[in-house]
Amino acid sequence: MRIVSIVGARPQFVKAAPICKALRAEHEEVLVHSGQHYDHGMSEVFFEQLGIPAPDYNLAVGSGTHGRMTGEMLPLIEELLSELAPDATIVYGDTNTTLAGALAAAKLGVPLVHVEAGLRSFDRSMPEEVNRVVTDHVSDLLLCPTTTAVANLAAEGVTDGVELVGDVMLDTARFFAETADGGSVLASFGVEAGGYHLATLHRAANSDDPERLASVVRAFSRLELPVLWALHPRTAENLERFGLAAQVEAAGVRVLEPVPYMETIALLRGAAALLTDSGGMQKEAYFFGVPCVTLRDTTEWVETIQSGWNTLVGTDEDAIVAAVRDFVRPAERPEFYGDGHAAVKAVAAMERRYGG
Ligand code: UD1
Numbered sequence: 306m307r308i309v310s311i312v313g314a315r316p317q318f319v320k321a322a323p324i325c326k327a328l329r330a331e332h333e334e335v336l337v338h339s340g341q342h343y344d345h346g347m348s349e350v351f352f353e354q355l356g357i358p359a360p361d362y363n364l365a366v367g368s369g370t371h372g373r374m375t376g377e378m379l380p381l382i383e384e385l386l387s388e389l390a391p392d393a394t395i396v397y398g399d400t401n402t403t404l405a406g407a408l409a410a411a412k413l414g415v416p417l418v419h420v421e422a423g424l425r426s427f428d429r430s431m432p433e434e435v436n437r438v439v440t441d442h443v444s445d446l447l448l449c450p451t452t453t454a455v456a457n458l459a460a461e462g463v464t465d466g467v468e469l470v471g472d473v474m475l476d477t478a479r480f481f482a483e484t485a486d487g488g489s490v491l492a493s494f495g496v497e498a499g500g501y502h503l504a505t506l507h508r509a510a511n512s513d514d515p516e517r518l519a520s521v522v523r524a525f526s527r528l529e530l531p532v533l534w535a536l537h538p539r540t541a542e543n544l545e546r547f548g549l550a551a552q553v554e555a556a557g558v559r560v561l562e563p564v565p566y567m568e569t570i571a572l573l574r575g576a577a578a579l580l581t582d583s584g585g586m587q588k589e590a591y592f593f594g595v596p597c598v599t600l601r602d603t604t605e606w607v608e609t610i611q612s613g614w615n616t617l618v619g620t621d622e623d624a625i626v627a628a629v630r631d632f633v634r635p636a637e638r639p640e641f642y643g644d645g646h647a648a649v650k651a652v653a654a655m656e657r658r659y660g661g
């Protein structure tokens with residue numbers, strides 16, 4: 306098979322890494338980077354650490370409004386797909402890059418494979434939810450990470466081409482957890498396992514809202530352990546713009562530049578708790594048995610909540626503090642996300658559908 310894979314944002318590099326490896330064992334993969342994320346710390350370093358080959362094409366689209374970004378990607382991807390005539394195109398997750406790739410492939414009649422299909426937060430005000438819904442409804446092969454995802458698709462009448470393969474992020478997390486030297490990473494950050502909380506925050510609904518940001522900072526200042534906050538560039542910019550940088554410093558929060566993948570996994574595994582509005586990191590915390598406090602009102606990863614490992618608190622100061630303080634470690638951590646071999650299953654599903 307000849308497959309075009311389209312990536313562009315940080316979490317997509319994590320998802321593409323195991324697919325890339327499994328695919329290239331027997332097939333041709335052409336890798337396209339939209340350029341949605343472009344800083345070294347947001348993009349290249351992930352390719353280096355995850356062993357992903359350099360992209361064959363970089364569309365260098367960069368930042369912008371959602372419509373502009375998606376719109377600029379569309380004709381560029383269309384042109385490439387017309388030229389390359391692949392057997393199928395893969396898109397990952399729920400970013401604007403996912404949406405642009407999905408629309409370009411669907412309009413050309415190139416079969417579309419969606420990795421991480423069927424996720425729903427049921428909150429259409431999230432740009433990611435719109436991207437997910439549209440992408441799923443124009444996909445030919447929908448590779449689901451969980452049984453919840455399969456059920457979500459069925460509820461929307463989507464059953465053809467739906468396959469449960471497990472979560473590719475677990476493949477990546479397991480592989481690198483075995484190879485990374487966590488102890489030396491923690492030492493390089495000057496922290497000890499269990500002695501700090503890790504935080505990340507980048508959702509538009511949080512980072513673009515001064516009230517919600519301020520409430521999160523106040524909550525961080527009240528936690529017993531120090532917070533290491535890996536700052537997304539957008540959040541860093543907004544903390545300055547809203548005059549909150551001094552409060553962050555006064556709160557005793559340690560601000561970090563965007564942290565590469567291996568260091569993130571090591572810091573996560575050593576954290577007493579994760580405080581985040583990331584989708585992927587809620588799961589990564591679950592994979593490693595780290596309690597998670599999710600700074601959102603909804604989540605796609607409902608299993609992490611139902612099993613007691615994750616608490617949805619939004620950005621209410623008291624709720625954040627209480628969730629960290631009152632966490633009770635559940636006795637069980639079921640394998641909702643498969644067995645860590647999702648990528649091989651995903652490629653097998655593609656072979657069955659597009660004739661190995
Ligand atoms: C995007 C995805 C989100 C994903 C996240 C992972 C969409 C709608 N959102 O959000 O689903 O969870 O990536 O990080 O696609 N910026 C830089 N350098 C970069 C990239 C971005 O400084 O390399 C800054 C720019 O100011 C940019 C802002 O971050 O405007 C937001 O970037 P964008 O790609 O629009 O969205 P994310 O918040 O990263």
